[in-house]
Amino acid sequence: MLINELKNHIGKEVTIAGWVNVRRDHGKLIFFDLRDRSGTVQVVALPNHAEAHNVAVESRAEWVLEVKGIVNSRPEKMVNKDEVNGTIELEALEVRVCAAAKELPFEQSAELNLDTYLDYLPLTLRTPRSRAIFKVQATIITAFREFLMRHGFTEFQSPKLIGEDAEGGANTFNVEYFGTTAHLGTSPQLYKQVMVGVFERVFSTGNVYRAEKHSTSRHLNEYTSLDFEMGFITDHTDVMNMENGFLQCMAKRLRETCAAEFSLLASEIPVVPEKIPTLKLREAQKIIKAEYGVDCTEEPDLEPQHERWLCEYAAKKFDSDFIFITHYPLAKRPFYTMEDDADPGYAKGFDLLFRGVEITTGAQRIHDYDTLVAALERKGLDPQKFSFYLQAFKYGMPPHGGIGLGLERLTAKLLGLENVKEATLFPRDLNRIDILLSK
Secondary structure, three states: OOHHHHHHOOOOEEEEEEEEEEEEEEOOEEEEEEEEOOEEEEEEEOOOOHHHHHHHHHOOOOOEEEEEEEEEEOOHHHOOOOOOOOOEEEEEEEEEEEEOOOOOOOOOOOOOOHHHHHHOHHHHOOOHHHHHHHHHHHHHHHHHHHHHHHOOOEEOOOOOEEOOOOOOOOOOOEEEEOOEEEEEOOOOHHHHHHHHHHHOEEEEEEEEEOOOOOOOOOOOOEEEEEEEEEEOOOOHHHHHHHHHHHHHHHHHHHHHHOHHHHHHOOOOOOOOOOOOOEEEHHHHHHHHHHHHOOOOOOOOOOOHHHHHHHHHHHHHHHOOOEEEEEOOEHHHOOOOEOEOOOOOOEEOEEEEEEOOEEEEEEEEEOOOHHHHHHHHHHOOOOHHHHHHHHHHHHOOOOOEEEEEEEHHHHHHHHHOOOOHHHHOOOOEEOOEEOEEOOO
């Protein structure tokens, strides 16, 4: 039986199993909190059940136990209304050790620095804080999948071993591949465009890899990218509207299922506007100059501080945690990005900023074969190396566009985490792959 079902079985004999959270020795009485995937309950071992009592005396934190017992209402003085099972306890009749645990390297309640937390992830992921973070993250993925499927999207799995970087860049991990060199995919971009020619609307949730030598609080070398691509669009605003709808769906799902997790982490679920405010890059740069006294109007992109200022401005001006920035210089966007004919030199693309950081990049893509080949050549790329991808366009592709959204970065900003590694189950960065490379 699951622990969260116990309150419906007062006075009955049940069997549960889980991990010891905390053990308290009160002389003849031994108390321990047992947790499973559904919750936690207090177990009391009395001397009159000698075998169960002896096992409880021996047990320690993180031991895995199976307990047969009677569900009792707690004495009035022992009721804790702040706990889910604060009105009941389990009187142990039999206790079986499924697995003993070694002595823990630190107290479960200890405040750890980030490196220590990451070094002991198989243990530290069990804390209430970590479980809350990754329940929220799982809920985001579920909302993404359910929303898109309701809107006619088909999920596909993008390959991770590729022949060319999706954007023709150099920041790829090289892999020996039967006597030649392959790369770990930096994006499912080329494949999801191909799949628009198959299913019209597609999405993918999977890991991508960037061989960038950075060590910051917002970057990872392996992260989860939530991508969708949709055909028969009018322009990039159709893509923005679809993402807007997803974010509203996500926020609703988080309010329904993760309120306790947000409360534990002292964070707020954002209210997503019916229409997220939008500024062109040049408009945004003029605002930065006027509001914050920094002239970045000649810059082709935004710096992290600029993103923070624009989010601050959006919160003040539009009462929104989100803001779209559109029309970056085409030269700064990938080769497949469509130019805005009404605004030459600028892309029909956007970034979505949220609570001070960019979480999404999206755009309308070039769908004409000849135009796409010319765009590759302008970027100094060899169209022959992209011949497999170009087949989709040679044989007819509709106007289309899509997004790539970083799951870990979104999770970190939703929960107010200082470092994106805290929102990454097993982070890889310049200095770490499970453990520090210097060890």
